[in-house]
Amino acid sequence: MEATYKPSRSVKIAAALMLLVGVVAVITGFTTDPSRTWANLLLNNLFFLTISIGALMFYSLQYITNSSWSAMFQRIPLALGAFLPVAAILMLLLYFGLPDIYKWAQPGITETDKLIAHKSPFLNVPFYMIRIVVYFVLWISLAYALRKFSLKEDQQADLKYFNKSSYFSRIFIFVSVIFFSLAAIDWIMTIDAHWYSTLFGFRVMVTSMYYAVALIVLLLFFLNGKGYFPQLNQAHRHDLARYLFRFSIVFGYLWFMQFLIIWYANIPELTAYYYPRFVGEWQFFFYAEPLINFAIPFLVLMSDKVGRKKEVLISISLLLVVGLWISLFLQIMPGSYGAIRFGFVEVGLWIGYAGLFIIAVLETLSRSALVPKNHPLLEESVHHHL
Template sequence: MGTHHPHSFDERFEFAGKAKTFSLVAIVIGVLGIVYGFAIDTHDHHAVRTFSNLLLMSYYFVGVCVAGVFFLAYQYMAQAGWSVGLLRIPQAFARVLGVGVVLLLIVVGAGLFLTHKESHEGHEVMAPYLYSHWATDGLTTEGSPIYDAIIAGKSAFLNKPFFYGSLAVMLLLYTWFGKLLVDYSNSEDSLGGMLNYNKSFKMSAIFLVIFGFTFPIYSFGTIMSLEAHWFSTMFGWYNLAAAHVTGLAAIALTLSILKENGYFSWVNENHMHDLGKLIFGFSIFWTYVWFAQFFLTWYANMPEESVYFYKRWEPEYKWWFWLNIVLNFCAPLFLLMKNDNKRSFTRMKIVAIVIIIGHWLDYYLMIMPGTMEQHREFGLTEVTTFVGFVGLFSFVMLSALSKFESLVPKKHPFLEESLHHHI
């Protein structure tokens, strides 16, 4: 990384040096951790744990990338000018969404179709490593010793072909829209004019409608169905809030680090202030949905609903449960309440790191109590898988960023507004 002259719109990002080395080392650590989980310790519960961590991190990867597409789309729809100078970062997220999609489909497919021996209500069955609550053979077959009427009632949605097929279609749609928005921006740099901006506006409108209706279904299937007896109509918006605020934090962190290394000279504390306001606001929204989902379930005193939270109040998870609120609500609330904090690149970088770790914990609490009902552990597998995926995301995202001809969309119609943004 090098220092460039201020406002040189022809500058390109060079992905080399420590950034590349650290990301490759992190990938190696992750691979070794996954190999340990699958090959060195052959107990089935360790394989389930490794699959669960892979699901967590591939879902997280996709969430951050799709948040980049979401950010681009609502910036176009709002005809926002302030963000133009930093759009290359969410565009880089959109460019690598396909990598996350492939990983998630591989993890879900392997976890769904590979099986192991498991005890189910006193019967030994061959259950998948993931989604055993609904995808184990016999659960929907009348007369089977493990027949489950509740799961049978949900089988129109929770069956392997529909589940996996619909997941693939939704993810490929998100990837396609992200690619379109990036391609239009690159064409705009070459051709100028309003043609590509108008295309971006139109496709953003279509994407937001599709995304709004399908993202809850995507999260219902991928994560909520891990505990298929339980459901929450708020779960989709809870996951959307988590993905969005994590994506915003990743944008802020990337921007802060690149700014420290001499890039994005046209981005200033006013742009960071607006990013900070979005992170602050959507952290509050995440907390609102979290509280509503938790409090209403408890207040209604419905055993079939409250069992979800009962699991997360058992000794292995209870302190994680409260730490989740501290990291994802209290930290953004108190650290970003002052305007001066939102305008500081250093403080925003700290908040972004807290949120990225905090929402990893958020996903951990969504997944692990449902998949690891016995042999609950936390240790090397969780840490190395997280480190590996952080390295992978950094490597592919920064590689994608380095392929842009310029770090600013030079012929975006609102570029001047971004350059003179002041609040």
């Protein structure tokens, strides 16, 4: 119970090597094809930012609903949120690559493109950068507050920290629902500046929790394999499987609703987005996205006897990591870089970011007790059964 996780030497070396691969990929990318590298940087930044925000939303949701089952491993989603400051710095560095990714950021575009000129009060570089700063200041300060109260509870058994966490969770969920939806519009939807979908921000925001739960599963079983969380039982696995199952339905629903309405309405500006994906050269990814993110998890996790098996949970979570990448690849690449390229830059950059993510998360995880000490719902969580 008192154990604190210390990442072993081999894990640290592996993460550092991954980071090195990423640095090599960035260098090769910028020397060969800068525009492709900028698009990939955005993709990978969003990949891990999605997980961080989703994990913190999951954490807040546990406080808002007074859930006890997850109290035991609540430090895991909290640690997954530790990538936020790193993501903030990397996101601000994208300033130098904005014209490579976004058409609206290219100088002189407002004179030739009437639609972008009309949208320019919102879509201009200074306001865009201000928005990014505002998002990150809000998220990081709230994540810091949530972490502070959780750690103070370790030192002093007092219900007031639980109540404060609960209060800040409510603020965080509102802030993330509003501002992560807006951020998704800013970062992804404006790549195709002529196109819009009113569902887009909500879809990205809600499904972020889907992938966060997948990462929580992976990290939880990684630590469980090392001997931590010996109290993890079938009921916990059952609840995690149900989380993934419900979110797979949510994903399928929102993904299809966005497509169906645009397909049916047949408005040229909107179908221009789906045309290269639905019938053009991106078709493979278009069909792979719902298959990996919806169909396979839905069918596999349908039976709880299968879903609560550790191996099944881990393989579905690994599949969802691929699913998130494909989903972002399909949303970012056609509009920014415009051609399908899958090579060392894509793989290397992802590995580099993953290394950075692992370092940030495991460092944060090792700085506090793995199991919160004075959480009022801890006993209920340890003895969780259905």
